Amino acid sequence: xxxxxxxxxxxxxxxxxxxxxxxxxxxxxxxxxxxxxxxxxxxxxxxxxxxxxxxxxxxxxxxxxxxxxxxxxxxxxxxxxxxxxxxxxxxxxxxxxxxxxxxxxxxxxxxxxxxxxxxxxxxxxxxxxxxxxxxxxxxxxxxxxxxxxxxxxxxxxxxxxxxxxxxxxxxxxxxxxxxxxxxxxxxxxxxxxxxxxxxxxxxxxxxxxxxxxxxxxxxxxxxxxxxxxxxxxxxxxxxxxxxxxxxxxxxxxxxxxxxxxxxxxxxxxxxxxxxx
Ligand SMILES: NC(=O)C1=CN([C@@H]2O[C@H](COP(=O)(O)OP(=O)(O)OC[C@H]3O[C@@H](n4cnc5c(N)ncnc54)[C@H](OP(=O)(O)O)[C@@H]3O)[C@@H](O)[C@H]2O)C=CC1
Ligand SMILES: O=C(O)C(=O)[C@@H](O)[C@H](O)C(=O)CO
Numbered sequence: 285x286x287x288x289x290x291x292x293x294x295x296x297x298x299x300x301x302x303x304x305x306x307x308x309x310x311x312x313x314x315x316x317x318x319x320x321x322x323x324x325x326x327x328x329x330x331x332x333x334x335x336x337x338x339x340x341x342x343x344x345x346x347x348x349x350x351x352x353x354x355x356x357x358x359x360x361x362x363x364x365x366x367x368x369x370x371x372x373x374x375x376x377x378x379x380x381x382x383x384x385x386x387x388x389x390x391x392x393x394x395x396x397x398x399x400x401x402x403x404x405x406x407x408x409x410x411x412x413x414x415x416x417x418x419x420x421x422x423x424x425x426x427x428x429x430x431x432x433x434x435x436x437x438x439x440x441x442x443x444x445x446x447x448x449x450x451x452x453x454x455x456x457x458x459x460x461x462x463x464x465x466x467x468x469x470x471x472x473x474x475x476x477x478x479x480x481x482x483x484x485x486x487x488x489x490x491x492x493x494x495x496x497x498x499x500x501x502x503x504x505x506x507x508x509x510x511x512x513x514x515x516x517x518x519x520x521x522x523x524x525x526x527x528x529x530x531x532x533x534x535x536x537x538x539x540x541x542x543x544x545x546x547x548x549x550x551x552x553x554x555x556x557x558x559x560x
């Protein structure tokens with residue numbers, strides 16, 4: 285199963301679903317990511333701070349899928365904010381991944397107290413101009429922070445990867461993204477397998493379509509046109525998560541799932557969260 289892809293505002297494309305890799309490390313991680321690519325995942329999400337860029341690189345080397353058919357996303361850690369630090373950190377990530385280019389490079393968290401994300405953004409623009417990165421974006425940015433990047437540089441991030449699941453549907457931020465043609469990516473799209481998958485409304489929607497609760501939730505992301513990046517260390521669950529393009533949800537079903545909204549669930553507030 286190969287997922288459809290969206291066009292990004294810079295002319296590149298991004299698959300409609302990807303594989304999250306936080307916690308997929310070492311040999312088991314290499315095997316999981318390699319198998320995920322073989323099963324059809326074309327977007328792989330990692331980060332400097334996941335400590336698994338080498339594992340992602342090894343999985344890419346093992347697969348016979350053409351490199352240009354893969355979208356490899358990694359992220360700048362808070363400890364490397366700043367212009368020169370960003371250039372150096374990117375090179376470390378690229379070497380660990382063992383890649384000629386990275387498809388999507390994101391600022392992992394804005395760290396407004398540190399006050400350097402704009403310097404990092406300028407460095408990312410220069411990495412893109414040098415052809416080392418195909419697309420640049422951010423993660424965990426608010427509308428105000430996005431506005432600052434855009435007003436200061438004229439360059440709009442192509443994606444903003446944020447906490448997004450039925451408990452936190454991010455309506456306002458998604459509307460802002462739509463206005464600026466920024467693609468939303470959903471981190472922890474299954475809400476880290478909390479009680480979400482036991483919610484009666486999820487069970488009802490899943491039963492109506494003959495799919496699993498996780499598939500109903502991931503299809504909800506697809507209906508929102510957000511790109512979910514579920515992580516699973518289990519081969520059957522990875523395949524299940526990718527298999528969400530054979531059915532659609534009605535507007536009423538989407539709204540019923542969105543009504544589970546209750547706010548952020550892990551305290552990762554971009555205005556205060558410190559990730560180094
Ligand atoms: N930019 C950022 O700040 C952040 C980015 N991320 C990214 O998002 C990715 C996904 O988020 P994550 O926090 O891992 O949470 P997810 O919402 O993807 O949930 C992962 C959990 O759900 C389980 N699971 C996966 N598939 C199924 C299924 N079909 N049925 C039942 N359970 C399932 C997994 O268990 P099992 O492995 O046993 O299948 C695991 O316990 C991360 O890996 C990372 O790449 C995450 C957090 C922050
Ligand atoms: O991206 C992830 O998976 C995270 O957990 C991030 O929130 C990040 O690694 C972090 O903030 C650690 O404190």
